Structures are given as structure tokens and as C-alpha cells.
Amino acid sequence: MLQQDILKLYRKKYNYTQTALADQLHVSPQAISKWETRDSLPSIDNLLALSDLYNISLDELVQAGPYFKKPxxxxxxxSWKRLVIFVLVWTLFSLFVTGFGYQPWWLFAVIMLWGLVVVLPIIFxxxxxxxxxxxxxxxxxxxxxxxxxxxxxxxxxxxxxxxxxxxxxxxxxxxxxxxxxxxxxxxxxxxxxxxxxxxxxxxxxxxxxxxxxxxxxxxxxxxxxxxxxxxxxxxxxxxxxxxxxxxxx
The missing domain is CATH 2.30.29.30 (Pleckstrin-homology domain (PH domain)/Phosphotyrosine-binding domain (PTB))
Known part of the structure; x- marks a missing residue:
């Protein structure tokens, strides 16, 4: 998506013809056409006028949305932190299900193993x-x-x-x-x-x-x-x- 595509998309989104938009901005319909074919670019004043007309930010108008910083x-x-938290939570869950030692130890081991092999990969x-x-x-x-x-x-x-x-x-x-x-x-x-x-x-x-x-x-x-x-x-x-x-x- 290029600059001219965004300008055209927003014009259509707000139901303006090129002529109607030109009247709003006090420019010629040919100017609108040139913006949408990248034969020319709108001035800062015209971008600000479009921003006010559509009630969107300049970032949205120029680059399709708020700037996102990289990375x-x-x-x-x-992360190891998430892995450790999962193991601790699942251990408590396994102990709760098995009655904190009331059930046979092998049942606790089976539930722990099932969580590590099956549930753990699902959450990541x-x-x-x-x-x-x-x-x-x-x-x-x-x-x-x-x-x-x-x-x-x-x-x-x-x-x-x-x-x-x-x-x-x-x-x-x-x-x-x-x-x-x-x-x-x-x-x-x-x-x-x-x-x-x-x-x-x-x-x-x-x-x-x-x-x-x-x-x-x-x-x-x-x-x-x-x-x-x-x-x-x-x-x-x-x-x-x-x-x-x-x-x-």
C-alpha cells in the first residue's frame, strides 16, 4: 500500500467524490486526481486539512496508522520465566487434583507429564x-x-x-x-x-x-x-x- 492508495481509500471511506473533496479543500479536482496517481503530493496544509476533514491523525493519513517503534x-x-511459572502453576494444579499426596504418586506423575508434554506446547x-x-x-x-x-x-x-x-x-x-x-x-x-x-x-x-x-x-x-x-x-x-x-x- 502506497501513499496514493491511502488517500484514495480514505476518500472513498468517507464517501467523497474527487470533485466534492476538491470543493472541501478549495483545490481543483485535477489536484485530487494527481495525488491519487502520485503525479504530485499534497502540501502540508492540505494534509492537515484532510486530517481535520476525516478526523484522523497525520500518522494515519500518511503511513496508515500510528508509528510503531522498532523492535x-x-x-x-x-522465556525461561514463563516456562518456570507454568511448571510451578501446573505442579500446584497436579497436587490439588491428586489431593496433595492422598492419591497414588504415579497419578501425580502422569498428570505432571501430561501437562509438560501436551499442555505446555499449547500455551506457547x-x-x-x-x-x-x-x-x-x-x-x-x-x-x-x-x-x-x-x-x-x-x-x-x-x-x-x-x-x-x-x-x-x-x-x-x-x-x-x-x-x-x-x-x-x-x-x-x-x-x-x-x-x-x-x-x-x-x-x-x-x-x-x-x-x-x-x-x-x-x-x-x-x-x-x-x-x-x-x-x-x-x-x-x-x-x-x-x-x-x-x-x-
């Missing part, structure tokens, strides 16, 4: 960090035992320089709900393709509207091609609910 982490880091997920010169990603396996092994090694980080990225594609993967008890969530991911022709899938586990439009503009400034075939960024800027949009019947 910016998407998801929750895996992949995360990645946007740095000034690169993206560092910690990608965890979907398989319980493999993820558990990764957590024990605590060595899963992969660094990708922006200069090594050739393409990023934004995808929304809608899950088909087969029953009322189907709790699997939809996925929003960025498929990152490198010069080595490898693909790294980065999950978006925080509200995408808080950073994704700004990230896309930042990546484009790094001369990285970004594909958004489903119009995800436009939907976010228009304030649409992605789940509702992709589950419409």
Missing part, C-alpha cells in the same frame, strides 16, 4: 520481531513433541535481512466450523519468500490493525514486493472485522 514483537516471547506459539534492518522469527512446530523439544533447546530464532526478502504475501485462512465445539481460530499470516527461494510463515497473533498497515508501508520502503490478494490491509483501514468478512454467507 516490535508480534506474539509472546518464549511462534513469534517474530520487526527490527530496523531485519526480521527475527521464532517458529515453533505444530507437533506437540517436536515443539516440546524446541522449547527445551530454546534455540529456534531465525534472522532474515530485508535485503534477502523478495516477496511477502498476506493471507487470511478461514477455518470451516464443523460443529459448535470447533474452537480452532482463523489464521492471518505473512508468507515471506527469501532470495534462497525458501518460505517462512509468520503468524499474526495480535490485533492486525495495530501494526500491519504500517508494517506493509515500511516493507515497501525497503523495496520489498508485497501482495495482498484478499485486500486485507484495505479491510483493516476501513475498520472491517476480518472474521465477519470472510465468514459471510
Amino acid at each position: 516490535f514483537t508480534v506474539g509472546h516471547r518464549v 506459539d511462534s513469534y517474530w520481531t520487526i527490527e530496523r534492518t531485519h526480521i527475527s522469527a521464532t517458529i515453533l512446530s505444530d507437533r506437540f513433541f517436536e515443539k516440546f523439544s524446541q522449547l527445551l533447546k530454546h534455540d529456534m530464532k531465525e534472522k532474515v535481512n530485508y535485503s534477502d526478502i523478495t516477496l511477502i504475501t498476506i493471507r487470511y485462512i478461514a477455518k470451516v466450523e464443523t460443529s459448535p465445539w470447533d474452537f480452532w481460530r482463523d489464521e492471518l499470516v505473512l508468507d515471506l519468500v527469501t532470495n534462497a527461494n525458501t518460505t517462512i510463515r509468520l503468524p499474526v497473533s495480535v490485533p492486525a490493525s495495530t501494526f500491519l498497515p504500517q508494517l506493509i508501508m515500511f516493507l515497501q520502503r525497503q523495496h520489498i514486493d508485497v501482495e495482498d490478494p484478499q485486500g486485507i490491509v484495505d479491510k483493516l483501514l476501513l475498520g472491517e472485522n476480518l472474521h465477519d468478512k470472510f465468514h459471510e454467507k
Whole structure:
């Protein structure tokens, strides 16, 4: 998404034609057209006037949202502190379930083992960090035992320089709900393709509207091609609910 795309999107969001917007700003319709084709750029005064007209900040108008400082982490880091807290909490839970020693010791051991092997991997997920010169990603396996092994090694980080990225594609993967008890969530991911022709899938586990439009503009400034075939960024800027949009019947 480029500057001219944002200007055009907001104009349509607030139901202005080019002529109507020109009247509001006291410029010619041709000036609006040139802004939206990047033949020219609006002056500071015109940007301020657009900001007042749409009741949005200059950051939102210029770079699709509030500036986010880097490093910016998407998801929750895996840390020894979180691991230790989980083990302590699960130990207390196991003791409570087994009556604090009233039940056989082997039952306590089974519950503890089940928590460490099955529950522990569920509460940890992949995360990645946007740095000034690169993206560092910690990608965890979907398989319980493999993820558990990764957590024990605590060595899963992969660094990708922006200069090594050739393409990023934004995808929304809608899950088909087969029953009322189907709790699997939809996925929003960025498929990152490198010069080595490898693909790294980065999950978006925080509200995408808080950073994704700004990230896309930042990546484009790094001369990285970004594909958004489903119009995800436009939907976010228009304030649409992605789940509702992709589950419409």
C-alpha cells in the first residue's frame, strides 16, 4: 500500500467524490486526481486539512496508522520465566487434583507429564520481531513433541535481512466450523519468500490493525514486493472485522 492508495481509500471511506473533496479543500479536482496517481503530493496544509476533514491523525493519513517503534514483537516471547511459572502453576494444579499426596504418586506423575508434554506446547506459539534492518522469527512446530523439544533447546530464532526478502504475501485462512465445539481460530499470516527461494510463515497473533498497515508501508520502503490478494490491509483501514468478512454467507 502506497501513499496514493491511502488517500484514495480514505476518500472513498468517507464517501467523497474527487470533485466534492476538491470543493472541501478549495483545490481543483485535477489536484485530487494527481495525488491519487502520485503525479504530485499534497502540501502540508492540505494534509492537515484532510486530517481535520476525516478526523484522523497525520500518522494515519500518511503511513496508515500510528508509528510503531522498532523492535516490535508480534506474539509472546518464549522465556525461561514463563516456562518456570507454568511448571510451578501446573505442579500446584497436579497436587490439588491428586489431593496433595492422598492419591497414588504415579497419578501425580502422569498428570505432571501430561501437562509438560501436551499442555505446555499449547500455551506457547511462534513469534517474530520487526527490527530496523531485519526480521527475527521464532517458529515453533505444530507437533506437540517436536515443539516440546524446541522449547527445551530454546534455540529456534531465525534472522532474515530485508535485503534477502523478495516477496511477502498476506493471507487470511478461514477455518470451516464443523460443529459448535470447533474452537480452532482463523489464521492471518505473512508468507515471506527469501532470495534462497525458501518460505517462512509468520503468524499474526495480535490485533492486525495495530501494526500491519504500517508494517506493509515500511516493507515497501525497503523495496520489498508485497501482495495482498484478499485486500486485507484495505479491510483493516476501513475498520472491517476480518472474521465477519470472510465468514459471510
